[in-house]
Amino acid sequence: MDTPRGFNLLHLLSHSLLLLPLLTNSKTPPIQDEKSKIISRFQQYLQINTSQPSPDYQKSTQFLLAQANSISLESQVLEFVKGKPIVLLKWPGSDPSLPSILLNSHTDVVPSESSKWVYPPFGAHIDEEGNIFARGSQDMKCVGMQYIEAVRKLNISGFRPKRSLYLSFVPDEEIGGLAGAQKLASSDVFKDMNVGIALDEGLASPNENYRLFYGERAPWMLVIKSTGAPGHGAKLYEDSAMENLFKSIESIRRFRASQFDLVKTGLKAEGEVISVNMAFLKAGTPSPTGFVMNLQPSEAEAGFDIRIPPMANLESLEKRIAEEWAPTSRNMSFEFRGKGIPHDDQGRPLVTATDSSNPWWALLEEAIMKTNGKIGKPEIFPASTDARNFRLVGLHAIGFSPMANTPILLHDHNEFLNHAEYLRGIDVYVSVIKAYASYIPPRRHEDSRDEL
Ligand SMILES: *[C@@H]1O[C@H](CO)[C@@H](O)[C@H](O)[C@H]1NC(C)=O
Ligand SMILES: *[C@@H]1O[C@H](CO)[C@@H](O)[C@H](O)[C@H]1NC(C)=O
Ligand SMILES: CC(=O)N[C@H]1CO[C@H](CO)[C@@H](O)[C@@H]1O
Numbered sequence: 428m429d430t431p432r433g434f435n436l437l438h439l440l441s442h443s444l445l446l447l448p449l450l451t452n453s454k455t456p457p458i459q460d461e462k463s464k465i466i467s468r469f470q471q472y473l474q475i476n477t478s479q480p481s482p483d484y485q486k487s488t489q490f491l492l493a494q495a496n497s498i499s500l501e502s503q504v505l506e507f508v509k510g511k512p513i514v515l516l517k518w519p520g521s522d523p524s525l526p527s528i529l530l531n532s533h534t535d536v537v538p539s540e541s542s543k544w545v546y547p548p549f550g551a552h553i554d555e556e557g558n559i560f561a562r563g564s565q566d567m568k569c570v571g572m573q574y575i576e577a578v579r580k581l582n583i584s585g586f587r588p589k590r591s592l593y594l595s596f597v598p599d600e601e602i603g604g605l606a607g608a609q610k611l612a613s614s615d616v617f618k619d620m621n622v623g624i625a626l627d628e629g630l631a632s633p634n635e636n637y638r639l640f641y642g643e644r645a646p647w648m649l650v651i652k653s654t655g656a657p658g659h660g661a662k663l664y665e666d667s668a669m670e671n672l673f674k675s676i677e678s679i680r681r682f683r684a685s686q687f688d689l690v691k692t693g694l695k696a697e698g699e700v701i702s703v704n705m706a707f708l709k710a711g712t713p714s715p716t717g718f719v720m721n722l723q724p725s726e727a728e729a730g731f732d733i734r735i736p737p738m739a740n741l742e743s744l745e746k747r748i749a750e751e752w753a754p755t756s757r758n759m760s761f762e763f764r765g766k767g768i769p770h771d772d773q774g775r776p777l778v779t780a781t782d783s784s785n786p787w788w789a790l791l792e793e794a795i796m797k798t799n800g801k802i803g804k805p806e807i808f809p810a811s812t813d814a815r816n817f818r819l820v821g822l823h824a825i826g827f828s829p830m831a832n833t834p835i836l837l838h839d840h841n842e843f844l845n846h847a848e849y850l851r852g853i854d855v856y857v858s859v860i861k862a863y864a865s866y867i868p869p870r871r872h873e874d875s876r877d878e879l
């Protein structure tokens with residue numbers, strides 16, 4: 428551990444733990460020791476540079492296998508794509524006929540501009556307040572290690588699962604998950620795992636409520652292009668490429684404002700509206716010093732990042748794009764550079780039920796509340812996660828990262844998680860795994876639906 432400011436973790440832990448007389452039992456290690464070991468294992472994982480674009484998956488794989496070994500979990504490394512390992516750990520259940528539990532996390536992290544960080548992004552430095560600074564401290568090495576630590580605790584306590592528990596550590600989520608979760612979810616290995624419920628990442632919550640996600644918005648990357656008659660820069664005329672494009676941009680901006688207003692006035696949550704943001708504008712005739720200024724170009728284009736909630740009306744949006752944002756009547760065309768799927772193959776919103784038809788939802792809430800955790804209203808994740816791959820194959824999937832009272836810093840400078848919040852999250856997963864791995868559905872008639 429790097430402690431340039433003379434910070435001492437044991438010292439910090441002792442503020443919250445006045446249990447010293449209890450700690451000197453000869454068989455069990457002191458609680459503080461155990462907690463500092465837990466934190467130091469988290470730091471080790473954070474210190475592995477799994478930053479895109481060239482994550483050190485070899486190191487993260489070695490590390491995770493060693494962790495699995497230390498608690499005798501079964502492990503295998505799947506490489507559907509060479510150099511993109513999926514580490515799959517298994518705690519076998521006593522009743523293999525019951526569908527299993529999948530706890531998923533991704534091992535890669537987004538790049539960081541280290542010069543803009545107070546502490547180095549792969550240092551995992553702990554400051555005086557116990558905040559652990561590292562890229563991945565929130566997104567989402569915290570969750571991956573919390574799964575492992577929860578299993579470790581449960582195993583030590585003598586707990587044995589009825590359902591098998593899988594921990595998957597997948598690569599490349601931050602670049603779309605094609606070589607990771609997508610390959611896993613569509614594999615034969617996955618079918619054999621007979622998964623009943625998958626947990627994946629959520630987001631930090633600045634208030635006391637944990638956030639649970641039952642769906643996510645699908646990204647549509649839209650590029651619109653216009654053409655028009657070129658002309659002298661001094662001339663006012665109709666139908667130039669720029670004018671054609673700007674009519675579209677004005678229309679798109681009005682739509683954006685209408686959606687944003689729904690969020691600002693509190694009528695809808697961020698994940699429930701269609702967001703549109705301009706990603707690029709490309710036009711002009713290059714000159715040696717920049718652009719030709721007295722010429723109206725004959726072509727122009729713009730790109731937009733659009734995020735679609737599962738319940739959005741796709742037909743009406745497609746119509747809007749074709750008729751208002753890129754109408755052929757205005758010499759416009761459009762294409763998608765990526766188009767996510769917000770619906771299942773029957774056209775229904777791709778979401779995980781939050782009502783009584785899905786017992787896993789209530790079980791999760793109960794298990795969290797048992798640890799005195801509070802829970803906010805179920806949400807749609809505003810961006811994409813690997814969970815969509817599990818929903819696409821028909822599974823229940825819930826996004827959850829146990830980080831309350833924590834600023835949302837994923838992909839930001841100085842990403843951190845407080846050590847106490849991290850430790851608390853482990854206890855939450857202990858409770859969740861206990862509930863999930865022990866769950867036996869109420870007996871049904873012989874002709875009933877498949878077991879959940
Ligand atoms: C981490 O890896 C990335 C490449 O993916 C590299 O650009 C960066 O410099 C590395 N950071 C450190 C601290 O080694
Ligand atoms: C479409 O482009 C052509 C060729 O540049 C131009 O003559 C025409 O005026 C344009 N029409 C519109 C509606 O922009
Ligand atoms: C995965 C698992 O069950 N690991 C270990 C848990 O602890 C016992 C000892 O109490 C080991 O025998 C298990 O292998």
Ligand SMILES: [Zn+2]
Pocket residue numbers: 533566567600628
């Ligand atoms: Zn993530």
